[in-house]
Amino acid sequence: MSEGGPPPGRYRQILWTLTAIPAIDARHVGKCLTCSDRSVDTADPDEAQMWCLKHAGLTRHTGYELSAFQLFNAAITDPSVGEAGLLM
Ligand SMILES: [Zn+2]
Numbered sequence: 001m002s003e004g005g006p007p008p009g010r011y012r013q014i015l016w017t018l019t020a021i022p023a024i025d026a027r028h029v030g031k032c033l034t035c036s037d038r039s040v041d042t043a044d045p046d047e048a049q050m051w052c053l054k055h056a057g058l059t060r061h062t063g064y065e066l067s068a069f070q071l072f073n074a075a076i077t078d079p080s081v082g083e084a085g086l087l088m
Pocket of ligand 1 (some may be wrong): 032033034035036037059
């Protein structure tokens with residue numbers, strides 16, 4: 001059996017495009033590096049930082065990671081693919 005991709009001639013690559021979901025802003029998360037506890041993700045970066053400060057006050061844990069992420073939709077934008085997702 002060969003390693004790597006699918007057998008030649010059976011599949012072909014098509015073009016996909018990622019688009020940020022416009023109704024959803026970037027989300028922010030605070031994470032404790034000591035116990036891996038994390039805040040609920042929020043649109044407000046100050047809320048994620050506040051979670052870290054509250055967690056520090058409760059636990060005396062001192063290392064934190066603040067991160068942000070964005071939600072995307074993936075859609076086929078290949079002109080050779082019809083609306084039903086079939087190759088034309
Ligand atoms: Zn912690």
